[in-house]
Amino acid sequence: MPTSFTTDSFQALLLFLLLAIALFAGLAERIRVPYPILLVVAGLGISFVPHMPRIPLRPDIVFTIFLPPLLYAAAWQTNWRDFQRNLWPISMLAIGLVGFTVFGVAHFADHFIPQLDFRAGFLLGAVVAATDAVAANSIATKLGLSPRVTAVLSGESLLNDATALLALEFGIGLMMGHQTPTVMEGLGRLAWLVFGGIGVGLGLGVVMSFVERWIDSSELEMVASLVVPYVAYLVGEEARASGVIAVVVCGLFLSRRSSRYLSAPARLEILAAWKALDFLLNGIVFILIGLQLPEILTGIRHNDPWTLLKYGIGFSVLLLALRMLWVFPGAKLSFMIRKAITHREDAAPPDAKSSFVVGWAGMRGVVSLAAAYSLPYTLGDGEVFQQRNLVIFLTFAAILFTLVVQGLSLPVFIRKLGLDGSSELMEEELNARCRVLSAAIGQLKKQRNETNDEDHEHDLEDMMHLYEHRLSALRAKQSAMGLSQKPVHESEHQRHSRRADLMRESVRVERETLLAIREEGAIGDDVWRKLERELDLTETRFESFGEQLPAER
Template identity: 40%
Template sequence: MHTILPFFLAMIAAIVLLNMWANKLKIAYPILLVIAGLLISFIPGLPTVKIDPDLIFFIFLPPLLFEAAWSISFKEMKKWWRIIGSFAFLVVFFTALSVAIVTNYLIPGFTIALGFLLGGIVSPPDAVSTGAITKFVKIPKSTSVILEGESLLNDASSLIIFRFALVAVGTGQFIWQEATLSFLWMVVGGVGIGLLLGWLFVQAHRRLPTDAPSDIALTLIEPYFMYWIAEQVHSSGVMAVVSGGLFMSTRRLIFLNSSSRIKGYSVWESFVFILNGIVFLIIGLELPEIVDGLRSNGIPLGTAIGYGLLVTGVLIAARILSAYAALIATLIFRPSLRPHASSSKRRWMMPLLLGWTGMRGVVSLAAALAIPLTLSSGIAFPHRSLILFITFVVILLTLLVQGLTLPYFISHTNLFEGVFSEEAEESAKKKMKQGLKQHVYQFLKDKYDNELIGHAGMERLLKQWEERAKATDDSWMSEKMKGIFVELLDSQRRYLTELNKDPKVDEEIIRQQLYQIDLEEERLKMI
């Protein structure tokens, strides 16, 4: 314990420093973390990082999925549900099938079941890597939502494939009828359990006398409850966390106060950052032990690297082919939903971009590390070290090759030129704020018209919103005025919530304004 604790503290410090360096270099921090972990692993005398395969999913996945479900716009997901669903389920299955066929044919001793196992591990792109990379370039909101929504749901589909493949490897047989029923229960049961628990948690937050620290503490344990309970009934813990997280996210204004939302945002941002950083460092730290496992199995390192390059090529090709198939199907069956582009050439380049965003990361590593050391019969799990090594190569190559070239590809092809502009975004914000100002002014006139006359504080408040000016002092803010001001802020939230129902309004702009209102309410409490 005295050896491991300083090591983990040093890991967290290294994660923070590497993130600062990555921001300065304008590259995604997962790239530096994987390379750093690889370099650190060669330092002699460091303690070996070992995680119980049975616990790897439970430790890392629930909070990462829960936070992702809170961050994404559910309204935007519904708008692009067809392409998100196709990439999250159909493309994942096609990718896993492609990997299974190729590895079964080209890797000696690799069965179809082992191929599907590897395919389930490496098929889901990583949302963290994609988000960290695309933050240095501007992409349309629709593309961002598609990537985020796909990454949120494809974790569930890939891990379902992973679970069925594990059973097939362990038992040597695969019964389609049982698998179909089991799949339906995992999806439907997982979603149902997540929604039920999400509703119960919302009620608990609303009815219990919680404050900000207790609200945040509850949100930290809620995804673990969702995941654990779903897994206990052999359903999908991932689907439970995703559905429960989306349910709670859309009701955050109902059961969390402004203080809980503001402080919780910071806590969760730091918590998820540390979890992601640890996982990416572990990717590099695990490599020496994985290589030792290859040598003990008599597999040359060069041969294993070749297999890793092969699988990486299959993944990239399968994703690009799927992206073009999705575009063709959209142009044929749903031409009104075709991607916006200033020219036909750029429209046909968009699937290439979407196919090039398939960086792998946290979920792939977690799944690979979750492979048991032995089968139920007690014999060693076949090709475990090779699967781990191929997964490492896939993660490293996709992060380095695709991760480093994606920003260049976007910025130098001018792919999204004319699709959006800073002026359009500023215009949308200005329109929203103008409508909000008019709503506030009308609210005060309608409800407190009699109290406005002759009351210096009320007249000053009205003037503040009418002229968009800030008061120079807070001496006029009596308890009654505070109550009116809080009521005013609640009215603004209701206005923005209604405005957000308009499909043309960007939810990100609404969320930014709601955050500003929360900050204003917190400032008011300090007066």
């Protein structure tokens, strides 16, 4: 933040940005556009407001303040099952595509951009080689991509930072005139980045999963969950491994074990708090990207605008073309490798539609821009790094193109190609709900058969009826969606609809009565909030997607 900012001006600017994030994110929700795209465009427009202060995007703040919690939140939400199943295509993108992009950009810059040579082009390629985990996760989730495509995109963006970091180290070494590492040295460095990061993440995850068992307070649980990503990142970086991979692995590890060490109230509160924090940090990051344009234009003001526009569009199209050229053969090669290793004959080969969407959805974001800003101002011989501002401009152009042009057109391709994964997820959810309820009913029946206490038997019968009604409602929904082989009679649909109306009416009466009691002064706000939370949980569970009834739609 500029040192010329006073406390009052900083507070006013922060308040303005928060209001802008809320306004444009709400607008994005109404027009059904992923909010990262609209926030970047909004930041771009706000940057031209007269007397708008310039807010530099400092790399140290991005990498040490914003990146760890955003990566941790993305890793926590990652589908581990699909991540495992698609590890080969993810690796092909996270490792192979990064190298292909770096050398492709280097050759393009050397031949088509007079201001850049091969070394500067190599550095530019390293800066933009990695897709952005924040952008990929936000946009892919919002657009409802199929689970496999989402897993590939999210996994790629979470892992490719290690290879991009290695390429950036090599690129800076080339520009500074240092000795170029050998292939074996490069592979050794990459291995340490990856496996060192994995070791740090797993080690911290094991320690935290043990420590968390001794914490009973949800407030302390929240504080611990905020500290973990920063510790993982800083320890990973201190060990000269990948801090990014350390955060990702730690997030994946703890997410898989959260059911064992987090209490139900703590889990509800932590997930709600992280959802708000993730949204806020995302909003700040994307709006800050748009606000960088005046600063970037100042650095290249001596260049011809039309030439810069041509370079920006040409470079952005090149990145898309390189990705497309790699994705299709890469998907086939990864399938062949996986089939040869697992010997699975039932594995479905990659289809062209999914490969196209994976290629089109390669978003760049704040990590690339922060990497560009972190480039040195002078070279090893003391000369000024004159191409630095052009590299930053081309990086910004690529971010803008991938987020806005590709991001806005992605929903159209998803609909046209039929890659919406909502029905697949819905089927999984309904099947899981039915199995869970069936297991609970089986346990209740077992207890009923073993008891000799009539009162206990009556209680068990009541519980069984409650679970059986819920199971019947889910099976009615499965039948209505064509997911069940056993059709459900229309009278059952009507019965479930009546029960739904009764439950909604009961919750409404309870809520109004509770408010009336509070207004009478019979209870304080503490008791009111506790009881209201219980009603909210009841209503939320009942209205959850899996238990909405066909007759209600």
